Amino acid sequence: MARYDPRDRFFLQAKKDGYRARSAYKLAEIQKRFRLLRAGDRVLDLGAAPGGFCQVAAANVGPKGFVLGVDLEVIPSLPPPVVTWAADAFTPELLARLRSEGRAPYDVVLSDLAPKTSGVHQSDEARSLALAERALDLTRQVLRPGGSFAVKLFMGAGFEEYRALCRDAFGKVKAMKPEASVARHSKELYLVCQEHKLPTARSESPASR
Numbered sequence: 061m062a063r064y065d066p067r068d069r070f071f072l073q074a075k076k077d078g079y080r081a082r083s084a085y086k087l088a089e090i091q092k093r094f095r096l097l098r099a100g101d102r103v104l105d106l107g108a109a110p111g112g113f114c115q116v117a118a119a120n121v122g123p124k125g126f127v128l129g130v131d132l133e134v135i136p137s138l139p140p141p142v143v144t145w146a147a148d149a150f151t152p153e154l155l156a157r158l159r160s161e162g163r164a165p166y167d168v169v170l171s172d173l174a175p176k177t178s179g180v181h182q183s184d185e186a187r188s189l190a191l192a193e194r195a196l197d198l199t200r201q202v203l204r205p206g207g208s209f210a211v212k213l214f215m216g217a218g219f220e221e222y223r224a225l226c227r228d229a230f231g232k233v234k235a236m237k238p239e240a241s242v243a244r245h246s247k248e249l250y251l252v253c254q255e256h257k258l259p260t261a262r263s264e265s266p267a268s269r
């Protein structure tokens with residue numbers, strides 16, 4: 061069940077509410093403000109272990125929706141409409157699998173991808189950014205036009221360039237720092253991107269073609 065510091069109020073609340081991770085409250089707050097998830101939606105959740113985001117997404121999309129959680133770690137099974145895969149977001153085969161078995165295109169893509177921290181600040185930041193870039197690259201290929209994308213980022217080198225890429229790809233882009241993030245990760249925030257534009261030949265990255 062919920063991990064992290066036992067004195068943390070979100071940790072305690074997660075245990076009470078049956079959430080697997082305190083991060084569930086981050087998505088709940090994003091949802092409260094932006095209403096990204098709707099009944100019947102298909103959702104891709106990247107970096108989904110242990111499953112807190114999947115639980116919140118499932119509650120919002122309901123039994124007619126679909127939530128696919130993907131993580132390097134095996135995610136202990138969750139009831140329908142959640143399906144989980146153990147897979148590396150960087151695996152080139154992932155895109156084809158999302159399209160064949162994964163029920164792409166999606167209405168919403170979530171990315172809470174985060175590397176195991178090494179303590180070396182610059183390298184942790186660079187690895188986080190690479191994960192966010194991969195999430196955006198996949199999103200451009202599996203998110204329906206008009207769909208939404210919420211991605212975790214760390215304020216630091218590359219942030220403004222990343223936000224500019226999101227602004228090219230979406231009609232609306234807002235940064236937000238959920239309350240559940242504040243105490244532990246002062247530099248963590250989410251970019252909430254809505255109104256996905258159709259990718260054009262110019263906006264596609266060479267890797268995605």
Ligand SMILES: C[S@@+](CC[C@H](N)C(=O)[O-])C[C@H]1O[C@@H](n2cnc3c(N)ncnc32)[C@H](O)[C@@H]1O
Pocket residue numbers: 080081083084106107108109110111112113114130131132133147148149150172173174175176191
């Ligand atoms: C902050 S945790 C996600 C918490 C999750 N959103 C929840 O609510 O339970 C970040 C996750 O990213 C995953 N991750 C990191 N690199 C990855 C990669 N290359 N492919 C897939 N998952 C990855 C980690 O295994 C970790 O479980």
